[in-house]
Amino acid sequence: MSGCGVRYNRQLHPDQQKWIKDNAAAFVKQQGITVGQANNELTAQADRQVQNGSAGAWNQSASAFLGQAHDMPPAGSSGHWPRVSFCRCPHVARSSISPINNISRGIxxxxxxxxxxxxxxxxxxxxxxxxxxxxxxxxxxxxxxxxxxxxxxxxxxxxxxxxxxxxxxxxxxxxxxxxxxxxxxxxxxxxxxxxxxxxxxxxxxxxxxxxxxxxxxxxxxxxxxxxxxxxxxxxxxxxxxxxxxxxxxxxxxxxxxxxxxxxxxxxxxxxxxxxxxxxxxxxxxxxxxxxxxxxxxxxxxxxxxxxxxxxx
Structure with missing residues (x-):
């Protein structure tokens, strides 16, 4: 991973880092890019969604892909998997809920x-x-x-x-x-x-x-x-x-x-x-x-x- 990706990774929880690593191949197939590019784009976008003020333009394709992370195990895994989500920042009006802070799946x-x-x-x-x-x-x-x-x-x-x-x-x-x-x-x-x-x-x-x-x-x-x-x-x-x-x-x-x-x-x-x-x-x-x-x-x-x- 490039220095840019490593820098962003320091803002993420280890579970989030692991999810990106385990699922980058699917994003590669979806976007037609390299594994390195997929890791960088997903990591940078994840950082924007968990940390206000992060640099870079909003990547809607990466954001939509990260949206699938909620409660989702990597392909081929078994047993329990941590609840992984990449919270979208409040400034994204079309996908933000206000003023309710917590919403359960399916509710x-x-x-x-x-x-x-x-x-x-x-x-x-x-x-x-x-x-x-x-x-x-x-x-x-x-x-x-x-x-x-x-x-x-x-x-x-x-x-x-x-x-x-x-x-x-x-x-x-x-x-x-x-x-x-x-x-x-x-x-x-x-x-x-x-x-x-x-x-x-x-x-x-x-x-x-x-x-x-x-x-x-x-x-x-x-x-x-x-x-x-x-x-x-x-x-x-x-x-x-x-x-x-x-x-x-x-x-x-x-x-x-x-x-x-x-x-x-x-x-x-x-x-x-x-x-x-x-x-x-x-x-x-x-x-x-x-x-x-x-x-x-x-x-x-x-x-x-x-x-x-x-x-x-």
Whole structure:
């Protein structure tokens, strides 16, 4: 490793250094660079994310790759692995959560439940009747699925504030206010936020390794939707979460990402987070214990899309 890389390494925890070393080869394959370059880029970006004021320009590709480190063991490892995360600095607005300091895996959508929790507590203290949990519907179908040309994805979303969407066979995203005929929104439609219910839809995928992505364990207005999508073509994912309690408002919108599903394979797609940051996670699953992180890239804005403006 060059002197630059060594200098940055002194800012990192040994677990973080080891994760970079063990996973640099995957970043090499993703970016088409040398192992030395991969180590330097990942280490420099990790330093920016754990130490305010670190030198160098923000490397979004390296940041997205480091985002997969949370609770992720290196390929081929066994046993328990330390919780490794590279906290993104607060100045990265599109992937920072404020003012909540700690967020658990798979509980990002709890942001949207904060306000309702306040109502529940108030009702308890005043002797009022506690509100019932939202109704959760489940629809199971078995559409035609050809594993030679298609893959399946399971997306965790919510009918509360925030949610998820994806663009099958598309390697870019469009602005929030633009017409998008290719986008699939993972919720119950235009009035989803006003419904005190949610509906999950399944198409026969194996159970998720995450209990919070199983129908029987969904909370509040969370939902899962399973889809059959074109294989060997890029798929772009967009997610966001927000919530409020009194005068406190929290939100997080990570960068859109894209990955290429492999024919005949299954994937879990969800928002993950730690400390003051959030990111989109994609895991390759098989129903037999496999739960492998999938390499992703930050999705570009579509070339025929309107320029990005403030608030877009």
């Amino acid at each position: 990002i959508f709890m942001l949207s439940r904060i306000a309702l929790s306040v109502i529940f507590v108030t009702a308890s203290l005043t002797g009022c009747t506690i509100l019932p949990q939202p109704t959760h519907y489940v629809s199971a179908s078995h559409p035609e699925y050809d594993p030679a040309v298609s893959a399946r994805i399971r997306v965790l979303s919510t009918n509360a504030s925030g949610g998820a969407a994806f663009r099958p066979a598309q390697g870019c995203y469009k602005g929030l206010l633009e017409t998008d005929d290719q986008i699939v929104k993972v919720n119950d439609g235009f009035w989803a936020a006003w419904k005190y219910s949610s509906k999950s839809e399944t198409v026969g995928m194996p159970p998720s390794p995450r209990d919070y992505m199983r129908v029987e364990s969904l909370k509040f207005k969370d939902l899962i939707r399973e889809y059959i999508v074109p294989a060997e073509k890029p798929l772009t994912v967009l997610m966001s979460a927000s919530g409020s309690a009194g005068n406190v408002y929290s939100s997080c919108r990570p960068p859109a990402v894209m990955f290429t599903p492999t024919a005949g394979q299954d994937y879990d797609v969800f928002m993950d987070g730690a400390r003051r940051s959030c990111w989109i996670a994609v895991r390759h699953i098989d129903g037999h214990g496999m739960d492998e992180p999938v390499l992703m890239k930050v999705a570009p804005k579509c070339s025929n899309s309107a320029p990005v403006v403030q608030g877009d």
